[in-house]
Amino acid sequence: MSQHEVYEADQGDKYKVEHTSVNDYVEEDRASSVVNEFGHGKGSFMTAYFNIVCVVAGTGTLGLPHAFAEGGWLGILILLLAYFMSVYSGIVLIRCLYYKPGQRLHDFKEMGIAAFSWPGYIISSCLHFLNLFGCPALYLVLAGGNMVTLLKGTVGELNHAYWVIIWGVFLLIPSLVLKTLREVTAIAAIGAVCTMMAVFIVVIQSPMNRVENPNNSGVIWTGFPSSLATIAFSFGGNNTYPHVEHALKKPHQWKWAILAGLSTCTCLYILTAVPAYYAFGASAQSPIYNSLPTGAGQTIAIIVMTIHVIFAIPIYTTSFSLEFEKFTRATDERLGKFGAWAARAVIRTCTMVILVILAVFVPYFDHFMGLIGALANCGLVFLLPISCYLRLTGVRNKPWYELAFCALTLFLGIVGLVFGSKDAIEDLIEDFKTNRPTS
Numbered sequence: 001m002s003q004h005e006v007y008e009a010d011q012g013d014k015y016k017v018e019h020t021s022v023n024d025y026v027e028e029d030r031a032s033s034v035v036n037e038f039g040h041g042k043g044s045f046m047t048a049y050f051n052i053v054c055v056v057a058g059t060g061t062l063g064l065p066h067a068f069a070e071g072g073w074l075g076i077l078i079l080l081l082a083y084f085m086s087v088y089s090g091i092v093l094i095r096c097l098y099y100k101p102g103q104r105l106h107d108f109k110e111m112g113i114a115a116f117s118w119p120g121y122i123i124s125s126c127l128h129f130l131n132l133f134g135c136p137a138l139y140l141v142l143a144g145g146n147m148v149t150l151l152k153g154t155v156g157e158l159n160h161a162y163w164v165i166i167w168g169v170f171l172l173i174p175s176l177v178l179k180t181l182r183e184v185t186a187i188a189a190i191g192a193v194c195t196m197m198a199v200f201i202v203v204i205q206s207p208m209n210r211v212e213n214p215n216n217s218g219v220i221w222t223g224f225p226s227s228l229a230t231i232a233f234s235f236g237g238n239n240t241y242p243h244v245e246h247a248l249k250k251p252h253q254w255k256w257a258i259l260a261g262l263s264t265c266t267c268l269y270i271l272t273a274v275p276a277y278y279a280f281g282a283s284a285q286s287p288i289y290n291s292l293p294t295g296a297g298q299t300i301a302i303i304v305m306t307i308h309v310i311f312a313i314p315i316y317t318t319s320f321s322l323e324f325e326k327f328t329r330a331t332d333e334r335l336g337k338f339g340a341w342a343a344r345a346v347i348r349t350c351t352m353v354i355l356v357i358l359a360v361f362v363p364y365f366d367h368f369m370g371l372i373g374a375l376a377n378c379g380l381v382f383l384l385p386i387s388c389y390l391r392l393t394g395v396r397n398k399p400w401y402e403l404a405f406c407a408l409t410l411f412l413g414i415v416g417l418v419f420g421s422k423d424a425i426e427d428l429i430e431d432f433k434t435n436r437p438t439s
Contacts, residue, residue, distance in 0.1 A: 042247075042249045043244075043247040043248050043249060044248075045248075045253045045256065045257055046189075047244075047247060047248070048244050048245070048247070048248055048253070048254065048257035048258075049257050049260055049264075050189040050192050051240070051244045051247075051315060052237065052241075052244065052258060052261030052262065052265075053192040053195070053261050053264050054189070054191035054192050054195075054308070054311065054312050054315060055236075055237040055312060055315050055316070056234070056235060056236065056237040056261065056262065056265045057192065057195045057264070057265040057268055057269075060230075060231075060233055060234025060235070060236070060265070061195055061198065061199060061265075061272050061288075062142075062198075062286060062287035062288050062289070063230050063233065063234065063286040063287065063288075064079070064230065064234055064269050064273035064288075065272065065273050065276035065277050065280065065284040065285075065288045065291070066230065066284050066285060066286035066288065067227040067230035067231055067234075068227070068276075068277035068284065069223075069277060069280075069281065069284040070220060070223030070224075070226045070227045070230070071219070071220050071223045071224050071226070071227025071228070072216070072217040072218050072219045072223075073216065073217070073218050073219070073277075074218065074219045074224070074227075075231065075273065075277075076270075076274070078227065078412075079231055079234075079266070079269060079270070079273070080266075081408075081412070082231050082235050082381075082412075083266040084405075085382060085405075085408075085409045085412070086235040086262055087258060087259055087262050088405070088409070089381055089382065089385045089386060089409070090238060090241055090258040090262070090385075091254075091255050091258060092385055092386065092389040093111075093238060093241055093242070093385040093388075094241065094242070094245050094251075094254050094255075095389065096111045096114075096115070096385065096388050096389055096392050097111065097242060097245075099392045099393060100114075104246075105242075106323075107128070107239075107242045107323055108124045108125075108127075108128045108239055108380070108384065109121055109124050109125050109128060109323075111124065111384075111388050111392075112124030112125070112384065112388065114388070114392060115388035115392050116387075116388070116391065120388070123384070124384055127239075127375075127376050127379040127380050127384060128239050128380065129320075130372070130376040131236060131239050131372065131380055132239060132316055132319060132320040133320075133351075133354060133355060133358060134358075134368075134371075134375075135236060135376075136312075136313040136316040136355050137355045137358035137359045137362070137368075138365065138368050138369055138372055139309035139312060139313050140164050140167055140168065140309075140313070140356065140358075140359035141363055141364075141368060142287065142305070142306070142309050142365050143163070143164070143167050143306050143309050143310055144160045144161070144163040144164035144167065144359065144363070145160055145163075145363070145365060146302045146305070146306045147163040147166075147167075147306070148163060149302060150306075160360075160363055161360045161363075164356055164359045164360050165356055167310065168352050168353070168356035168359075170310075171310065171313055171314065171317070171352060172348070172349060172352055174314045175314055175317050175318070175321070175348040175351075175352060176344070176348060176349075190307070191308040191309075191311035191312050192264075192308075194304040194305065194308040194311070195268060195304075195308050196268065197300070197301075197304045198289070198304050198305045198308070199268045199271050199272050201292075201297050201298075201300060201301045202271075202275070202276055202288055202289065202301065203271050203272065203275055204297070205292050205293075205297045205298075206275040206276045206278070206279035206291075206292070207275055207278070207279055209292065209293050210278070210279040210280075211279065211280055211283060213281075214277075214278065214280055214282070214283070215281040215282040215283075216277065216278065216281045217281075217282070224415075225374075225415060225416060225418075225420045225422075225423055226370055226420055226423045226424065228378075228412065228416040228420055229370045229373040229374035229377075229378065229416050229421070229424065230286075230369060230370055230373050231373075232373045232374070232377040232378045232382065232413075233369050233370070233373025233377050234265075234269060234373075235262070235265070236372075236373065236376070236377035236380065238377075238380045238381050238385060239319065239380055240315060240316065240319045241258070243318075243319050243322060244257075272288065276288050276291070279291075286365065286369065287305070287365065289301040289302055317348060317351050317355070320351055321344060321348050324347050324351075325340075325343065325347060328343065328347070330343035330344060330347070362428070364427075364428060364431045367424050367428045367431060368424075368428070370420060370423065370427065371421065371424035373416070373420065374416055374417055374420030374421040374423075374424055375417065375421050378413045378416040378417040378420065379413065379417060381413070382409050382410065382412055382416065383410060383413040383414070383417070386406050386409050386410055386413075387410070390406060
């Protein structure tokens with residue numbers, strides 16, 4: 001037997017699929033939440049709910065009116081499809097982690113290698129880390145640009161790069177103090193409330209300031225891929241789900257937490273995108289509060305969204321750090337409490353430095369969001385969880401309508417990834433060529 005055949009046989013035994021293991025685990029968990037063989041945390045349903053809302057909502061809310069401006073009213077249908085696909089994807093993602101009885105995969109990378117061996121590991125790792133670095137870097141871009149806008153003409157006026165660096169240094173504090181996602185629940189709740197406040201302002205002010213000829217369109221096929229990429233970004237967050245679910249004391253609550261969280265986000269999206277696109281049409285900007293008239297409403301929206309993105313960044317950085325700390329075995333048992341803290345401090349400081357560099361050198365929020373949505377989120381939300389789920393749990397044991405839904409999800413993911421990335425890259429190249437202002 002060749003080395004390749006030996007490896008394949010070993011992988012087959014190691015990752016043998018038993019589809020009923022997830023349901024068995026759920027029943028066991030319902031019977032007892034005290035004995036937890038998978039080492040879950042002590043987080044509540046609300047812990048998971050607020051983490052989901054804080055990570056998923058926010059910048060997606062700000063970009064959806066512009067997505068409608070690129071794709072037309074068809075965006076409503078795509079938004080609703082993306083909602084159902086994201087809920088399904090979030091549920092089957094966690095099912096993949098428990099596909100083998102008595103074991104729980106830790107994250108996306110382990111799921112990728114279980115389903116597709118080393119090619120799966122490479123692809124899932126690239127998408128995973130692109131999202132974990134791209135999204136918080138994008139948030140830093142937005143926060144820096146917002147500070148430039150808010151303090152323009154005052155003694156605190158600084159350029160975009162300086163504000164990005166200042167926020168990066170400030171965010172090192174929660175990154176070093178908060179060890180796991182359970183500790184960031186409070187700031188996640190504040191971030192969710194801030195998003196709701198910004199949505200309320202957009203809902204009120206958009207119809208009041210409707211332009212004379214908004215030029216609304218039913219369908220704009222040329223802008224469809226870019227619109228899809230932005231909508232995919234709006235439902236990003238899958239790579240933090242394994243950590244959020246692991247922090248739950250009662251893991252069977254996950255499917256209800258993901259349903260409640262994404263339903264809340266979708267309601268916020270519709271409340272923002274529909275009136276804003278109705279009011280501003282093709283001129284709707286990303287972030288949308290740039291389309292609002294200068295005044296108290298716009299200022300409040302900028303402030304609360306700045307608070308939101310700043311509070312969302314630690315969720316991403318903590319998720320990445322937890323994985324890297326596990327990989328390097330930076331644990332209290334191995335290094336002692338101080339040694340483990342020092343290792344975490346080095347890892348999280350280096351992470352923040354990389355984020356700041358990205359945010360300084362790619363300062364264009366709208367097209368940067370499109371690129372991350374196309375490259376990372378289309379893969380992480382629409383493609384990877386569905387592919388791994390079908391691979392790990394089988395195809396023939398599923399009804400035809402579920403397989404049809406999976407096929408549609410994969411198709412939209414491929415369209416968004418390929419064509420959305422192409423459009424976003426071309427737009428970013430044009431931004432750098434023309435040196436477009438960042439605020």
